[in-house]
Amino acid sequence: MHTPLLRAVGAATAVYGALVTARPGLLAKPSGLTTPDGEVARDTEICLRPLVWRDLAVGIAMATAPEGPALRTATAVRIASDLGDALLLGPTLDRPYRPKVLAVSVGWAALSVIGLYARRGK
Structure with a gap:
């Protein structure tokens, strides 16, 4: 397991989750989930927030879990x-x-699979 890589993926995921929780347009616009005038509908914002809250929670877990079974x-x-996404x-x-x-x-x-199976150099 390459713990530093997994910690970096976790930290990046957590930051992304926090940013998109606050501003769902950061995910909605590149995904084409906007109205014809380019705005993010309130219903879309409501649906995206739990999705990226999951990213925040999982990212924090990856960044802070003890090395071993918890991090895996x-x-x-x-x-x-x-993959579900x-x-x-x-x-x-x-x-x-x-x-x-x-x-x-x-x-x-x-990137997460690589982090799980890569061996960290000494």
């Missing part, structure tokens, strides 16, 4: 969440936004 479990939750959100978004959303979701999952 937090990372597994992160991977499952990212790819499987459930990707196909439902408008076509121009799918590749970016899939790349980001699968990319974060892959």
